[in-house]
Each structure stands twice: as C-alpha cells, then as structure tokens.
Amino acid sequence: MLDKTYDPKEIEARRYPEWEQSGAFEAHPESAKPPYCIVIPPPNVTGSLHMGHALDNTLQDILIRWRRMKGDDVLWQPGTDHAGIATQMVVVRNLEQEGIGLAVEGASKTDANKKLLNREEFLAKVWEWKAYSGGTITGQLRRLGASCDWSRERFTMDEGLSKAVLKVFVDLYRQGLIYKDNRLVNWDPKMLTAISDLEVESREVRGNLWYFRYPIEGSDEHIIVATTRPETMLGDTAVAVHPEDPKWKHLIGRHAILPLVGRRIPIVADEYSDPEKGSGAVKITPAHDFNDFEVGRRHKLEAISIFDKFARLNDNAPERYRGLDRFDARKKIVADMEEAGLLDKVEPHTHAVPYGDRGGVPVEPLLTEQWYADARKLAEAPIAAARDGRVRFVPERGREEFFRWMENIEPWCISRQLWWGHQIPAWYGPDKKVFVALSEGEAREEARKHYGKDVPLERDPDVLDTWFSSALWPFSTLGWPEETPALGKYYPTSVLVTGWDILFFWVARMMMMGMHFMTEVPFRTVYLHGLVTDEKGQKMSKSKGNVIDPLELIEKYGADALRFTMASLAAASAGRLRLTPARVEGSRNFATKLWNATRFAEMNGAALPEVFDPATAQLTVNKWMLGELARANQAIDKALEEFRVNEAATTLYEFIWGIVCDWYVELTKPILQGADGPEKNETRAVTAFVLRETVKLLHPVMPFITEELWDKLGHRAVHGALIGQPWPAPAATDTAADAEMGWLVKLISDIRSARAELNVPAGAKLRLLVVGADQTTQTRLATHRAAIERLARVEGVETAATAPKASLQLVVGEATYALPVGEVIDLKAEGARLQKEIKKLGDEVLKIDAKLGNAAFVSKAPEEVVEEQRERRAQAEQTRARLSTALARLSA
RNA sequence: GGGCGCGUAGCUCAGCGGUAGAGCACUGUCUUGACAUGGCAGUGGCCACAGGUUCGAUCCCUGUCGCGCCCACCA
Numbered sequence: 001m002l003d004k005t006y007d008p009k010e011i012e013a014r015r016y017p018e019w020e021q022s023g024a025f026e027a028h029p030e031s032a033k034p035p036y037c038i039v040i041p042p043p044n045v046t047g048s049l050h051m052g053h054a055l056d057n058t059l060q061d062i063l064i065r066w067r068r069m070k071g072d073d074v075l076w077q078p079g080t081d082h083a084g085i086a087t088q089m090v091v092v093r094n095l096e097q098e099g100i101g102l103a104v105e106g107a108s109k110t111d112a113n114k115k116l117l118n119r120e121e122f123l124a125k126v127w128e129w130k131a132y133s134g135g136t137i138t139g140q141l142r143r144l145g146a147s148c149d150w151s152r153e154r155f156t157m158d159e160g161l162s163k164a165v166l167k168v169f170v171d172l173y174r175q176g177l178i179y180k181d182n183r184l185v186n187w188d189p190k191m192l193t194a195i196s197d198l199e200v201e202s203r204e205v206r207g208n209l210w211y212f213r214y215p216i217e218g219s220d221e222h223i224i225v226a227t228t229r230p231e232t233m234l235g236d237t238a239v240a241v242h243p244e245d246p247k248w249k250h251l252i253g254r255h256a257i258l259p260l261v262g263r264r265i266p267i268v269a270d271e272y273s274d275p276e277k278g279s280g281a282v283k284i285t286p287a288h289d290f291n292d293f294e295v296g297r298r299h300k301l302e303a304i305s306i307f308d309k310f311a312r313l314n315d316n317a318p319e320r321y322r323g324l325d326r327f328d329a330r331k332k333i334v335a336d337m338e339e340a341g342l343l344d345k346v347e348p349h350t351h352a353v354p355y356g357d358r359g360g361v362p363v364e365p366l367l368t369e370q371w372y373a374d375a376r377k378l379a380e381a382p383i384a385a386a387r388d389g390r391v392r393f394v395p396e397r398g399r400e401e402f403f404r405w406m407e408n409i410e411p412w413c414i415s416r417q418l419w420w421g422h423q424i425p426a427w428y429g430p431d432k433k434v435f436v437a438l439s440e441g442e443a444r445e446e447a448r449k450h451y452g453k454d455v456p457l458e459r460d461p462d463v464l465d466t467w468f469s470s471a472l473w474p475f476s477t478l479g480w481p482e483e484t485p486a487l488g489k490y491y492p493t494s495v496l497v498t499g500w501d502i503l504f505f506w507v508a509r510m511m512m513m514g515m516h517f518m519t520e521v522p523f524r525t526v527y528l529h530g531l532v533t534d535e536k537g538q539k540m541s542k543s544k545g546n547v548i549d550p551l552e553l554i555e556k557y558g559a560d561a562l563r564f565t566m567a568s569l570a571a572a573s574a575g576r577l578r579l580t581p582a583r584v585e586g587s588r589n590f591a592t593k594l595w596n597a598t599r600f601a602e603m604n605g606a607a608l609p610e611v612f613d614p615a616t617a618q619l620t621v622n623k624w625m626l627g628e629l630a631r632a633n634q635a636i637d638k639a640l641e642e643f644r645v646n647e648a649a650t651t652l653y654e655f656i657w658g659i660v661c662d663w664y665v666e667l668t669k670p671i672l673q674g675a676d677g678p679e680k681n682e683t684r685a686v687t688a689f690v691l692r693e694t695v696k697l698l699h700p701v702m703p704f705i706t707e708e709l710w711d712k713l714g715h716r717a718v719h720g721a722l723i724g725q726p727w728p729a730p731a732a733t734d735t736a737a738d739a740e741m742g743w744l745v746k747l748i749s750d751i752r753s754a755r756a757e758l759n760v761p762a763g764a765k766l767r768l769l770v771v772g773a774d775q776t777t778q779t780r781l782a783t784h785r786a787a788i789e790r791l792a793r794v795e796g797v798e799t800a801a802t803a804p805k806a807s808l809q810l811v812v813g814e815a816t817y818a819l820p821v822g823e824v825i826d827l828k829a830e831g832a833r834l835q836k837e838i839k840k841l842g843d844e845v846l847k848i849d850a851k852l853g854n855a856a857f858v859s860k861a862p863e864e865v866v867e868e869q870r871e872r873r874a875q876a877e878q879t880r881a882r883l884s885t886a887l888a889r890l891s892a
Numbered sequence: 893g894g895g896c897g898c899g900u901a902g903c904u905c906a907g908c909g910g911u912a913g914a915g916c917a918c919u920g921u922c923u924u925g926a927c928a929u930g931g932c933a934g935u936g937g938c939c940a941c942a943g944g945u946u947c948g949a950u951c952c953c954u955g956u957c958g959c960g961c962c963c964a965c966c967a
Contacts, residue, residue: 004926005927005929006929205966209967211967225967226967227967228967272965273967278967279967289965291965349967352966353966397896397897405963408963500961500962501962530961531961535904557929568905568906568915571906576960577905578904579904580903582903582904582916582917583915585929586915586929588929589929589930591929592927592929593926593929593930595926596930597927598926599926600925603925603926604926647906650914654914661927665926673925753932753934756932756933759920761922762922762933763924791932851948854947854948856946856947856948857947857948859947860946860947860948861948865948869910872911
C-alpha cells in the first residue's frame with residue numbers, strides 16, 4: 001500500500017536518473033515522427049538556478065513532455081553559455097580573494113607583491129573554474145525535472161560552436177556586415193571594456209546642475225553653460241546656442257575662452273541647443289557625449305578625449321588634473337571655477353545616468369576603435385518575418401516591442417576588451433592592415449599575397465560580445481555549419497520560451513543571424529513570460545535580500561510542487577509573477593491529495609481488467625466521471641496549444657481536487673465498499689482508468705509524482721515508464737449522465753448547506769422526506785440513495801404527501817425535500833432561513849422582470865439570451881413558490 | 893520625454909459583453925476506514941475613478957489618478 005504521504009525527496013532522486021539513463025529524453029532525428037524542438041536559453045555555465053530559470057525551464061519542460069506524449073519526435077536542446085563578462089567578473093573576484101590580479105596595462109598597482117596573471121594564465125583559471133562549477137546548473141535543471149536531451153549538451157565555447165562563431169564573423173565581414181569603426185562607445189571604466197547599448201541601464205541619480213561662466217573673447221561678457229558633468233569641460237571644443245535664442249544669438253560666431261584650460265572655443269548655432277534647458281547655452285564635448293559628438297561632426301569640431309580607460313584624466317587635461325579620477329576631478333574643477341568666480345550657481349538636479357549593467361559604475365562615452373555589426377541591415381529580414389507571421393509572438397504585443405527595437409536599431413558593438421570569450425579572428429600586419437580569416441594560417445596566406453612576403457601578424461586581442469555566440473544558438477547547437485540530420489530536421493525550432501528581459505539581447509539577435517545564415521526563422525513561436533518577483537512585486541536581488549532559492553523550495557516541497565506553482569503563475573499576459581511560498585505549499589498539498597486519492601483506489605481494489613472499454617460503462621456516476629475526464633483532457637490540450645499554461649494547471653487542479661476527490665471518490669464509496677457484483681467491478685475499473693489517464697494528463701506539469709503513481713498503479717509492468725506513454729485522446733461525454741449528476745450534486749450540497757446553517761449537529765442522521773417528486777426524480781433518488789445517505793448524512797429516503805411540521809425544507813427542481821428535525825433545531829431559525837432564500841429568489845425575479853420589461857432588450861438581445869432569462873425567471877419563481885409553501889407549512 | 897502593461901474579496905491572482913471566481917487568510921464545525929499537507933459549511937467585492945458606446949459593461953472606447961516595466965540626448 002502507498003505511504004500516507006508522498007515523499008518527493010526519495011522519489012525524485014530515484015526517478016530522474018532512471019529516465020535519463022533509459023534514453024527517454026533523447027531525440028531521434030532519423031525517426032519519421034514530426035519534429036518538436038525547443039532550444040534552452042543557455043544559462044551561464046558557472047551560474048546556479050534562480051527563480052527565473054525555474055519558471056522558464058518548467059514551462060519548456062511542460063511543453064516538451066506534452067508534445068513527447070503527443071507522439072512528436074522531441075528535442076529539447078540543452079547547453080550553457082560562457083557568459084563572457086559575467087564569468088570573467090566572477091573569476092576575477094575569486095582571484096582577488098587569493099591576492100591575485102590581472103596584468104592589465106596601466107592599472108595602478110595597489111600591492112607591489114600582488115601576483116598578476118597574463119591572458120593565458122587567466123584563461124587557464126577560467127577553464128579551471130568552469131570545470132569546477134560547470135556542472136552545477138545542469139545538475140539543478142535535472143533536479144527540477146527538465147527532460148533535456150543531455151546527450152546533445154553544448155557549450156558556447158566548445159569546438160563546434162566556436163567554429164560556427166568564426167565562420168559567421170568571417171562571412172559577415174566579407175559581406176561588409178561587420179566592420180571596424182572609430183566612434184563613441186559606451187565604455188565601462190570598471191570592467192575596462194566597451195559594452196553595447198543594451199548593456200547600459202539608466203538610473204535616476206540626484207546630482208547637481210552647475211552653471212559655469214565662460215568669458216567671451218575680447219569682451220567683458222560671459223556665456224553661461226549648465227552641466228551635470230563639470231569635469232568634461234576640459235574637453236569642451238565649443239558652446240552651442242539655438243540660432244533663434246534671443247538671449248545668446250548675438251554671440252554666435254564669437255569665441256569663448258575655456259576657463260582652467262585657456263582654449264579658444266567657438267560659439268556655434270545648433271538646433272540641438274534647447275533655450276528652455278539649463279541656461280540655453282550648452283557646452284560641447286564631442287569626445288565624451290553622444291549628442292555633442294553629433295554637434296561636433298556638424299560643425300567640424302575637434303574631439304578632445306580627456307579620459308583614459310579607467311576614466312581618469314589623461315594628458316590632454318591640464319597638468320594639475322592629470323591622473324585624477326573623474327569624480328575627484330569634478331570636485332576639484334567646481335572648486336577651481338568657484339575660486340575663479342566663474343561658478344554662476346548650483347541647482348540640485350535629478351537626472352538619468354547611464355550605468356554599466358555588470359560593472360555597476362557610470363559608463364563613459366569614449367572615442368575608440370571597435371568592431372561593429374550592421375544591425376540595421378541584419379534586422380531587415382527579421383522584421384519582414386515578424387510582419388508576415390513566419391514568426392509569431394505570444395503574447396502578441398511582443399511583436400510590437402520587437403518592431404520598436406528592430407526598426408530603430410543602432411550599429412551593434414560586438415568587440416569586448418575582455419579575455420574570456422571568442423577571440424576575434426582578425427590579424428594585423430605591420431601597417432595595421434587587417435586580415436580576417438578562419439585561422440591564423442589563412443590570415444598569413446592572405447597577408448603573404450598582400451605584402452608579397454611573410455610578415456609578422458598580430459591577432460586582435462578583443463573577444464566577441466557573449467550575445468554574438470548566443471545569437472547562433474538555434475543552429476550552431478544543431479551542428480551548423482555541417483548539414484547534420486538534426487539541423488535538417490529541427491530547424492526552424494518550434495518555440496522559444498524566454499522572458500521579456502532578453503527579447504532584444506537574445507531573441508532579436510537570433511532572428512538576425514538565423515535569417516541571415518539559415519534563410520529561415522530560428523523558431524516559429526516566441527513565448528514570452530514575465531519576471532518572477534517576490535510577493536510585493538519587487539525584483540529579487542541579493543542586495544535586497546528578498547531572493548527565494550528555488551532549490552530550497554524543491555528541498556522543502558518537492559520539484560513537482562515548485563513546477564506546479566510556476567505553471568499556475570505563468571499567465572501569458574503577465575508582467576511580473578509574484579511568488580509566495582504559501583502557494584508552493586498549496587501545490588505540495590495538491591500532490592498529497594492526488595497521492596491519497598490513489599491510495600484510496602488501491603485500498604478499494606481499483607484495477608483495470610485486461611480488457612476494458614470505458615465506453616461500455618453503465619453506471620451514471622461512471623459515465624459522468626468519464627465525461628468530466630474528457631472535458632479536462634480537451635481543456636488541457638487547448639490551453640497548452642495556446643500557451644496558456646496557467647489555465648492547464650488550473651484545469652488539472654479543479655479536475656483532480658474538485659471533481660475526482662470531492663465528488664467521484666465520495667459518490668462511489670458506497671459502491672466500492674458495498675457488495676461484490678458488476679457495479680463494483682465497473683466502478684473499480686473506471687476508478688483505475690480515470691486515475692491512469694489523470695496521471696498522464698498531469699505528467700507534463702508534475703512528472704515525478706505521476707511517474708511514481710504510474711508505477712504504483714501497476715501500469716509500469718505492462719506499459720513501461722509513464723514518460724513514454726501516449727497522451728490520452730478525449731472520449732465522448734454523456735449529457736444525460738451530466739444532467740443527472742448535476743441534480744445529485746445540487747441536492748447533496750443544498751442539504752449540507754441547510755444543515756450547517758441551522759447548526760444541525762454534523763453527526764445527526766435525519767430522515768429525508770420527498771414531496772412532489774416526478775417519476776424521473778423518483779428513479780434518480782432510488783439510484784443514488786446510498787450516496788445521498790452518506791454524503792448528506794441522512795437515513796432513509798421516503799416519499800411523503802406533505803412535509804412534516806418541524807422540519808428543514810428545501811427545493812430542488814420540482815420537488816421539495818423535508819428533513820424532520822424535531823427538537824434539534826430552532827424552528828424560528830429555519831423560518832428565517834427560508835425567508836432569506838425566498839427574498840433572494842424574489843430579488844432575482846424582479847431583476848429579470850426589469851430586463852424582460854425592457855422592450856429594447858427583448859427586441860435587440862439574441863433570442864437565446866432572452867429565452868435563458870425567461871427560463872431562469874420561471875425556475876426562480878417555481879422554487880420561490882415551493883419555498884413559500886414550505887414556510888407556510890412550518891408556521892402552520 | 894515617448895511607448896506599453898496593470899489597478900477585481902484582507903493578501904496573491906484568474907475571468908474580459910448577458911448569473912463575480914480560485915488559492916491563502918478568516919469564521920463555524922467534523923478525528924466520517926484515502927487524505928488534518930484533510931472534510932463540510934460560511935464571512936468577505938459600488939470589479940480604481942469619471943464619462944462614452946450598447947438592449948446590457950468588471951469586460952469595448954476616451955480621460956483622470958495610482959503602481960510597474962521598457963525605450964530615450966547625463967544642459
């Protein structure tokens with residue numbers, strides 16, 4: 001017999017390896033079955049599972065397991081990402097604790113004895129770290145139950161994928177879609193690398209607006225500029241004013257003398273300058289501000305870079321500021337300007353400051369040479385594909401977001417001044433001529449042709465943006481550039497499941513690369529889900545201390561409970577998904593409930609005969625139950641087809657708990673615990689059948705407990721593991737059985753309510769007298785007598801001409817039911833209860849009358865709506881009349 | 893500054909033209925031979941606010957307020 005409670009820990013530990021080793025997760029590209037493929041959003045190889053992963057991978061696994069049972073040849077392609085900047089950061093931090101640093105050029109050495117690693121040494125350390133922690137996240141995905149085909153696991157820096165990266169880079173370069181350019185980039189002075197626009201996040205910062213006076217050459221006049229960044233003034237090469245600004249237009253064409261520097265800078269007219277902002281005149285620092293750069297370009301201004309890569313002032317700054325950090329320089333410059341009497345005023349000012357999302361310090365626009373991908377060109381095909389529906393977004397507004405980004409895209413800076421990542425396949429000759437090739441050998445070959453002799457080449461030290469390799473993920477993992485069977489079969493993949501947060505970072509770029517290299521979308525559907533937050537809707541973060549560890553929840557409640565919670569949370573439309581541990585506990589209780597229903601079935605000899613056709617069931621309760629199963633089955637299929645995973649979860653919950661446990665099990669107890677015979681046999685078989693099918697329907701969401709129950713129910717010996725079972729096909733429903741059971745459920749519920757309301761002791765068994773029942777009802781009462789007696793706690797069901805005086809009365813359909821209570825209850829209370837019921841019905845009649853009395857309603861509303869109102873009115877009126885009779889009887 | 897989403901029971905959320913729902917919490921009650929991680933019965937809602945469309949609006953439209961997210965040139 002089953003234990004009293006379900007113990008997830010032991011079962012999960014046992015079931016997962018069994019599945020994996022049996023090959024149940026493996027794809028079969030050679031099979032004739034239709035393909036269904038999801039590529040996993042590759043987690044950081046050295047990361048660990050957080051709530052976002054738990055949600056994302058639960059949703060994927062639900063779809064995967066469902067389609068596998070549906071008979072598709074399923075591939076859930078797993079793997080991990082080298083996560084360049086993130087991993088490098090972690091390893092650097094680890095090394096720092098050991099007193100080891102990186103040999104970075106120009107860094108101020110804080111400790112002379114500090115050991116410094118060169119590139120090669122550092123990379124060895126990263127690989128060491130990967131070897132040490134690389135299995136963590138994949139192990140945790142296994143604990144979650146993710147049925148990935150691990151035999152095909154890939155890593156963005158493994159040999160095959162690196163090859164794909166090289167080829168893509170070289171091809172795009174040769175097609176002119178990758179190029180080098182010298183322009184302003186977002187520079188992270190902490191990570192010491194360029195980053196892309198997307199890696200910059202704006203933060204509201206309270207700062208100041210400083211108003212500086214710049215003397216006008218050859219006059220006593222000053223022009224006042226306002227700035228939030230005083231330190232950049234050292235790089236100013238102009239002041240811009242609006243051409244129509246009455247305040248300043250007279251100065252256009254004159255020059256100002258840049259204080260502290262002494263440089264003569266022009267005052268130019270440019271519409272960029274907004275007379276309403278600041279002083280109306282704006283200082284122009286082309287080397288350190290994106291807008292100023294544009295202004296500078298228009299007016300052919302010099303761009304004077306005053307920062308080094310650490311954002312310290314360089315040799316272009318006056319001597320006394322050199323080497324100062326930008327924020328120290330800010331203070332000093334403000335002080336110096338004030339001393340010089342050139343500080344007009346200071347206003348507190350809140351504004352958005354761009355921060356590097358990894359380094360966490362403000363980024364510095366810096367003029368450097370970087371590699372760029374022509375995103376505008378690459379975005380054309382994806383935009384077209386999204387427009388004509390070759391790729392679909394769920395929810396649909398994802399498409400609009402996608403367009404908004406893709407249509408306004410800027411060149412994508414793909415080079416990073418890091419060591420961990422795919423090193424750019426570009427080599428430079430002595431004259432800096434660049435040779436881009438798949439290998440150093442090929443580069444050398446080209447160089448020889450170019451120079452007419454062998455020359456020493458130097459490889460570009462930069463690596464590619466992590467998202468460059470992730471962009472290839474849907475085809476690189478399938479073997480591209482080789483034309484493998486897997487690539488042929490699974491590309492385009494079926495659906496991509498991911499969060500809104502990486503729509504641009506990742507989804508958009510996979511679309512670009514997929515369209516360009518495969519000429520087909522990488523996935524037919526993009527299913528976007530929200531962010532898991534704490535119960536207050538706050539993003540989980542270590543610094544806030546509100547992180548809930550999914551592994552702790554798995555430990556405490558089981559993986560199935562966490563999965564079920566994730567599934568119910570995942571409304572396709574949602575923005576943020578608030579997680580409360582209480583909800584996970586509820587899911588655990590749900591698992592226990594199913595476990596115990598099965599335990600009950602087991603104790604009562606529920607078993608499937610060798611041959612059993614549910615369509616031959618005779619008993620109303622069984623026919624109804626099978627209909628409910630069919631309805632649940634259909635609803636789950638429909639919900640999953642439309643990516644309404646939460647609806648599938650809700651359906652399962654209501655079906656299993658609300659129908660099977662609350663009603664079917666209770667209603668059939670008299671049969672199962674009664675005399676042997678065909679009725680008992682049928683009910684045992686139907687119970688076993690329903691549980692068997694239920695376990696299948698629940699399996700995608702709760703794989704562990706269902707596999708265990710499948711085994712315990714004895715199906716395993718006959719059919720094998722549940723994971724490989726075919727998905728149930730819904731059977732027909734029986735409307736007559738549904739109507740009869742609807743009546744029964746209402747009768748029992750009404751009796752229970754009335755009893756509870758009048759405080760009839762729960763243990764008191766009353767007689768049930770039926771007045772005015774028609775033939776159908778008489779038959780039904782006879783059929784379900786045992787169930788009624790048990791569930792409504794009555795003793796004997798008898799027909800009577802009139803209700804006895806001291807009784808509790810209720811009306812269901814055409815009949816009145818009286819439960820003689822004698823001294824047990826207060827008749828006044830019963831009178832009040834009846835009056836309340838009568839008033840409720842009266843109110844309803846009035847409401848309906850108002851509607852039906854409205855000529856516009858009767859003439860304009862659809863016929864069936866009007867008819868329905870008439871029926872409801874008749875029903876209410878009839879019940880009210882019967883209750884009035886009952887009330888009269890009571891007080892007679 | 894622009895765009896988008898969300899305001900439904902004490903809390904977390906479903907529902908989205910025609911009888912307002914769930915889970916948790918709360919109240920009463922029950923150790924009924926599956927389950928107290930449970931059963932049964934309840935309490936609780938001007939469906940944010942104001943207009944409009946409609947025979948009819950929680951649902952569609954417009955505006956207001958509040959919350960959140962994304963994007964945007966750090967004057």
